[in-house]
Amino acid sequence: MKQEQWWGDFLSSTPTVDVATHTITLAAGTGKVTMVDESTAVPDRPLEGTPWRLDGIVDGQTASSVPTGVTALVQFGGGTLDVAGCNNYRATYTITGDALSISPLHVTGDVHPCPTTGDALDQMLQKVLHGTVTYAIDGDRLTLSNGSAALTFQGMLRM
Numbered sequence: 001m002k003q004e005q006w007w008g009d010f011l012s013s014t015p016t017v018d019v020a021t022h023t024i025t026l027a028a029g030t031g032k033v034t035m036v037d038e039s040t041a042v043p044d045r046p047l048e049g050t051p052w053r054l055d056g057i058v059d060g061q062t063a064s065s066v067p068t069g070v071t072a073l074v075q076f077g078g079g080t081l082d083v084a085g086c087n088n089y090r091a092t093y094t095i096t097g098d099a100l101s102i103s104p105l106h107v108t109g110d111v112h113p114c115p116t117t118g119d120a121l122d123q124m125l126q127k128v129l130h131g132t133v134t135y136a137i138d139g140d141r142l143t144l145s146n147g148s149a150a151l152t153f154q155g156m157l158r159m
Helices: 002-012 116-128
Strands: 016-019 023-028 031-036 051-059 062-065 073-077 080-084 088-096 099-102 106-108 131-138 141-146 149-155
Touching (some): 002 023, 051 116, 116 141
Antiparallel strands (some): 016 023, 023 031, 051 073, 051 149, 073 080, 080 088, 088 099, 099 131, 141 149
8 A cells, every 4th residue: 555655646746757768767856766678677588598497388279287296397408408397308409590490309317107197298298399399488488389289488597
C-alpha cells in the first residue's frame, strides 16, 4: 500500500521525463524512477556456454510443462551438446544461422531405467535433438524446434 501511495504521489507531482535509447527516466524532487526495455534488462544469453534447464514441451498441438520430479539440462559448447535427463547423452552440432545440425544422441555412461515420466521425456529429447533443429533465444529463454515438436528452456547461471 505504501508503494502505491508513493507511486501515486510521484506521478501527480508532474515528474520530468527523459527518454534515451533503452531507458525512460522519471524524476521529481528527490525521487527518480528509471525503466529499461526488456532487451536491456534481460539480454539474450549466448547459446554456447549457457546451461539450459528444460521447462516446456510441445508435441504437435499439445504443450505441457516438465513432469514434477523430472529434470533435463542441455549445454552447447565447442561443437558438443551435453544432455542430462534420466540418462546422459552427448552429440555433436554445427550452427548455421538460426539452425543447428545435431548428430544422433548417444548415451554416455551407464543406462539407467527411467520412471515412466522420465522415459517419455528422454524420448522427447531424442525426438527433438537430432538432425536440423531451429533455435531462438529471447533473453534467458531458448526454444529448440524440430518439425512439430519443440522444447523450451530457461537459461541458468551454471549447470
